[in-house]
Amino acid sequence: MSALRGRFNSAAGFLDLARRAWRRSTRFRAGSLLVAAMVAMAVLGPYVAPYPSDGWGLVPRNAAERAGKPPCPEFPFGTDNLGRDVLSRVLVGARLALLQIALVVSVSLALGLFVGVCAAYYRGPVEALLNYAAEVFLALPAMVIALALRLALGQGFHVVVTSLILSWWPWYARSSYVYARAVVEMEYVLLARLAGVPDRTVLLRHVVVNVLPPVLVQAITDLGSVLLEASAINFLGLGLPPDAPDWGIVVQNGFKYIVSMPWVSMFPGAFILATALGFSLVGDSLREEMDPKMRRRWKLWF
């Protein structure tokens, strides 16, 4: 089973993979630094923000004289139309960004893995049904699901997260299904089943363990994509309410003033870009590291 060679199937294996990637790939190092910075911001943001209450979206007392200031030493990222410090809003917003993407990816991964592995293992009608459900949600981008949920449930955190989970789980279901099919057809799995090992044990010990690693690496890349979609949903006002400390929301706050105070939107947007890029760099290099074909040293032979 050459497709599965070079994969890790334990935490130690994963660390080993990461270490190798760190040694070999500049892009992995750059990506890890970006991700680390993002996580640090999420943890420390509210404590290091120069104006924490601005960061939470509260309008300062002297709003009238502080409104619409371009970047300056006192406000490195400038202030918005209600006089709030944009740097503080960006710093505090990191936490919600991380929370959204972590929640979405972990739940979709768990759901998708479960569905994909079950479909591959049980086959028959279960397989058909699960594949069908996955196909239906693949056809619906998160944005339009968010539209539906926005109409049905109103604004809120739950709308962003639910719509993203609904549109992301099929990807994991599909790739786990493909990998799981390969594993299930292996002889030792068949033998284990024939030997009367309970389904649950076979699934956990053989199938999931082998399917998880590639899907997990995919998930790291997806953290960035999910952040992009979540920000877009929040930007359009389909998700979080307009006073939430979220990057997409801050970009939206600055939208009307894009010409007169571009800094309000540009800074938080740049942070979305940097974070998404960080996750993509990490995920991409890990995938290269895992796939031996891609790891080969290129020889320019012509």
Next chain:
Amino acid sequence: MPLSLNYLVKRLLWSVAVLVGVVVFSYVVIILSPGDPAVKWAGNPRGPGAAKAVEEARRELGLDLPLHLQVLNFLKMVLTGDLGYSIAYRQPVFAVLTRNLAATLELLFAAYLIGVPLGSLLGVAAAMRRGGSVDGLLQTLGLALASTPTFWLGMAVFAVLFSAGFPAYGRVSTGLALATGFQAITGFYLLDALLQLNAPVFFDALARLLPPALAVAAYPTGLCLRLSRALVADALLEEYVRAAVAWGVKRRVVVWKYAFRAALPGLVQVAGTAFAYSLIDAMVVEYVFGREGLGRLLFDAIAFSDFKLAVGLLVLVAAFYLAVNTLADVAQALIDPRVRL
């Protein structure tokens, strides 16, 4: 013939089945929304006659039936191309959607006409220099382009052009369109202007189309860059390429005629899927640039709690996805002799 009728029929049936799932899901979710669509349909009546009017509206909209019958009725309608009446527009949803679809598609086509060739070109360039620093830079560029929030990029493009004295706003100058007697025929303004030999409107519409198209093009450019880099680099390792080089075939010919040719089917497949999803990006960018199109309908659906319009949008987006993917598979089969469908 790599493409069989049997496959096409199967594929079509499967698409219809998926569409049924989409319709059921969206109808059931949206019908749960608070606020009574019947009241809106009746025109927010008050006073003594209100109750009767709302009751009538409820019957008219079919909301008095049990949920499963409503869904069944709606399914029947959708399969015959009828999406009901929009509450916001008081017109058939189908007409509202098709009228706005052209604007969004025009933007999307423009973006992909820019993004796919540009990305592939850069990807091939990276593959030819693989391992080097140019390759690394290009690959990072590809990742960065694919990681850029489209709405934000649109705003940045807009702001930059604006400060350069060129506000790219809307689809076409109203004054110009009126003055030259421009008529929208197909809804693709560039095409319409060509058909009417209306050069001022053509160039005006083009100048307003390109900036948002650039913003939408970021994602396909990044995607095609990375993909063509990977596929072409793979192909360059193949024996037949090595053989061709040994035979003394020119480097340019080897790369384009053999390696890129081999990468093409995969590129078509992935670009196809991306094209379907980029519809959403185009809608968002339309909003940023103040263009008419499907993007605006998204807001109308919310502002008017127009559940029919919202369901219509969901169905349209899903149908678009299914259609584009089928086409991409067919195109792939036509290009790639190894694929048989």
Next chain:
Amino acid sequence: MRRGVLAAVIAAVIVAGALSTYFLLYLPSQRRGKVKTVVYAYLDKITGIDPSIEDDTGIVVIGSVYETLLRYDPIRNVTVPVLAESWESSENGTVWVFRLRRGVVFHDGTPFNATAVKLSIERARDVYRETGRGCGYIWDAVEEVEVVDDYTVRIKLSYPQRLDLMAAASYSAYVFSPSALAKAGAKGPLDPKLEEWFNSGNDAGSGPYYVEYYSPESEVRLRKFEKWWGWSLVNNPDAPDVVVIKIRPDPLDQYNGLLAGEIDIASSVPRANVRDLAARGFKVINLTTFHNYILLLNVRRYPTSVREFRLALLHAIPWDEIVNVALKGFGKLGSGILPHGFPGHVEGLRYSYNLTLAREYLKRSGVGPGATVEFVYQSDYEENEAFAQLLKSRLAELNITVVLKPMPWTAVKDAGKEVWTNPDAAPHLIISDWWPTMPSPYDYLYSLLHSESTEWNWAGYNNTEFDELISRAYELEGADYAEALRLYAEAQRIVHEEGVAANLWDEVRPFVVGGRVEVPENALNPLYMFVIRFEYVRVKE
């Protein structure tokens, strides 16, 4: 093979060059002669143009296409003649006689006469009675419309009323041509076919402009009606030939459109950008409107059901910051319920921002610390959003959490009405933005606070004393106007003391006008919000 490619490229270049030369040189010379065009950017979709039924944004079109019998002049607080030349009331305001203007024609050439007036009034009234739609309640008192002769109508009322004010209402008071019925194939004035006919872009008005193209979600085009009776009075040779009403919901859009030269008159650019536009040479007309933003407090849900708690909230509203921070200077701080310049407005009826007093009230209310209140407001108004964030920030100082619930207009309405059926699901605070249908304080006070007005009284306020006061005042309007106004003031004082509702601000709407166009003062009227009387607008080519 190489040569073939080269030849093809050269041929293509030649063809492309020839085509573009043709396009660029020939076509522009074909451009129109001199059509004076004005493009007006309006922020909402047109909800309909049925002159008897429409009660929302359609007025922007209807206001230029149809005419009423009279028009209200808010500066002098009088009604002035339009389709009626003179009028009088008798029998204590229960019988009204209108003498109509002669020589007026509708857009299709049908002459205007008393039959049209009768049909129009009765249709508006009956549609309201039958289906509850439109603003036909202004004709609720009308018992009989009698056609005395072609140019005289006598209207009998069931109770005394200032019918001249009703005839000047901004909704459901428009006169349309009876020929519309035949054109629509309608069996009678209440046939839904007639409404459908109107709403598919047809008009039957007598105003200075007629509808030429109607696409309610994107664009409405009006064209000058040469046979309008008023042109000689207006005496404006530069009046636009074509008026394009562009639906541009996004303020930023309007701003960009102005700068791109796409829009001549913008009704809502971002407030913070107005100064910038003025600096770029655009004219800014600040219209103080009757459009005001009234905060209603839910008296049927804890804790806003406690009077002291309501007063605590009202004294913690940052009144001093509303105009400066939230409105960027474009507003007038409210007082009482009615807007400035409107009959019945009371000056000095406002709360102050006073945290000590607010704390005192809070203590007395017995509502524990850490209370949470829900606040619903319309999401697409920039100034509402800014106010909401401001309010949330200031109430945080009192340790009161405000949950912001911005909603689209229809949802705001649904949430507000809930106060009567399920008060605990209705928000504690809600902003109702109101503009009057008829120039009477009753319009505001009844709709927003009368216990029978369950459609719009989102406070759930039910006070018999208040109800009786305003009803008595309304009935007195026909007989003793001054006394009526006194009673209206008293009613507002009660509301103020109970802390049920407060006018936050009156809108000052900056209309921004491009260089080609001149909008004189009399083209705007605060009663007819957003309606520009294009016959007064001058276009310079």
